[in-house]
Amino acid sequence: MDDSKLTVRAVERALDILLCFTDETDLGLTEIAARVELHKSTVHRLLASLEGKGFVQRDEATEKYRLGLRILELYANMSHADDPAVLLLPEMEALRDRLDETVSLYVRDGDERVRIQAVQSNQAIRRVAPVGARMPLYVGASSKILLAFADVAAQAAILDAPGWPEHIAKGDFLEQLAEIKRLGYATSVxxxxxxxxxxxxxxxxxxxxxxxxxxxxxxxxxMTPEVMKQQAPVIMEAAARMGKLMKP
Structure with missing residues (x-):
């Protein structure tokens, strides 16, 4: 293998290590090595390079790694003008204050949905919604919206994917998606x-x-079925206002 291919492979491995922190704050060397399926010595070398550049930092007391401040520096220099997570936050907060439940924003990434923003309810008993969480597209109200408003080719690709659960009948699911698109909203319990x-x-x-x-x-x-039916027009109105803020 030539040097250029080795370099690309090292970069890919380093990025895989950083992606381990999408759903965890602190990870040990053994945990990271297991997630990226690499030998601990290889992971240790890559972590040392990432630490040297400030992308991760190591806690001496726990011997665990977390993302470093350099990540924040990169984020600070991103253009947020078209970022829904930033642009739509005020509307999300207003909706949370009106309904007093947790409000989330999702986008599709391949065969998953990703929560890119969340505003937590102020109630003592509430739904906690961590940003960055990934969920499958075959369950949940948000997943059904993402598929209902996707094109036919995208729907077929998801329903024909190897991970599609056998217990969910594709024909019934497609009928459900058609009804959701007609109504303009989806619910799940x-x-x-x-x-x-x-x-x-x-x-x-x-x-x-x-x-x-x-x-x-x-x-x-x-959030009983009756309450959700009452909430649906309010949520659709908020979504319509948000849509007007988005670029075409």
């Missing part, structure tokens, strides 16, 4: 998490492009 419920609506840019999904979630004891 305990589909992904016991005791949780959610209502979601599409955020459509002025051209009709699906830009993101707006979701309100909370305990199913509060």
């Amino acid at each position: 305990a589909e992904r998490e016991l005791g949780a419920a959610a209502v979601a609506a599409p955020i459509l840019a002025r051209t009709g492009r699906l830009a993101a999904v707006l979701a309100v979630s909370g305990p199913s004891s509060r």
